[in-house]
Amino acid sequence: MKGIVFTEFFEMVEQAHGYEMVDNLIMDNDLPSGGAYTTIGTYDHSEMVTLVVDLGKKTDTSVPALLHAFGKYLFGTFEKGYPMFFKAADNAFDFLESIEKYIHVEVKKLYPDAQLPSFSTKRIGDNKLEMIYYSDRSMADFALGLIEKTFDHYEEKAVIERTDLVENGSKVQFLIEKISE
Numbered sequence: 001m002k003g004i005v006f007t008e009f010f011e012m013v014e015q016a017h018g019y020e021m022v023d024n025l026i027m028d029n030d031l032p033s034g035g036a037y038t039t040i041g042t043y044d045h046s047e048m049v050t051l052v053v054d055l056g057k058k059t060d061t062s063v064p065a066l067l068h069a070f071g072k073y074l075f076g077t078f079e080k081g082y083p084m085f086f087k088a089a090d091n092a093f094d095f096l097e098s099i100e101k102y103i104h105v106e107v108k109k110l111y112p113d114a115q116l117p118s119f120s121t122k123r124i125g126d127n128k129l130e131m132i133y134y135s136d137r138s139m140a141d142f143a144l145g146l147i148e149k150t151f152d153h154y155e156e157k158a159v160i161e162r163t164d165l166v167e168n169g170s171k172v173q174f175l176i177e178k179i180s181e
Helices: 003-017 019-027 045-059 063-081 083-087 092-110 140-153
Strands: 118-123 128-134 157-164 171-179
Touching (some): 003 045, 045 063, 083 092, 092 140, 128 140, 140 171
Antiparallel strands (some): 128 171
16 A cells, blocks of 8 residues: 555544544554654555544444545645646546546556555446445545545535455445435
8 A cells, every 4th residue: 555545544543633643643552663664665455455444433423424524634635736637537436436547547647656446437327337446455435525526626426336246355346426405
């Protein structure tokens, strides 16, 4: 997992709970990296799991809720750091359809060792999109936060229905329907 995910996670935690919480997460867990992350480094996904689970215990917040909130938070980082991806799409559906064929291709050029989830999309009409998430990391709640913020970015409204296609959450269907106000 790329280091930017870890550094931004700590930024989110610090904003919500203060630096002491970040320090406690690092000190209270036996992290192979020692809790020292660089944005361009690559770290084992298990470290993020450890940090999120511990934060959940310390704040009495469920892991799915934390991952969802982090997806929403990280969207802002992507929006600022990679505006060209958002400018290339006219609306949320176009953007979501570009993730696998454009955005992830560009990310792999920058970070060949990045381990990204995969997405397949299928239009089911003008206002409905099926998006299938695949990842051994089972972070669909994180993906949902990113998807929701995509609609905010394009100033669109949508209803998102989630169905876990595999019990461990490694394959999830999102049925997304745009709604008008």
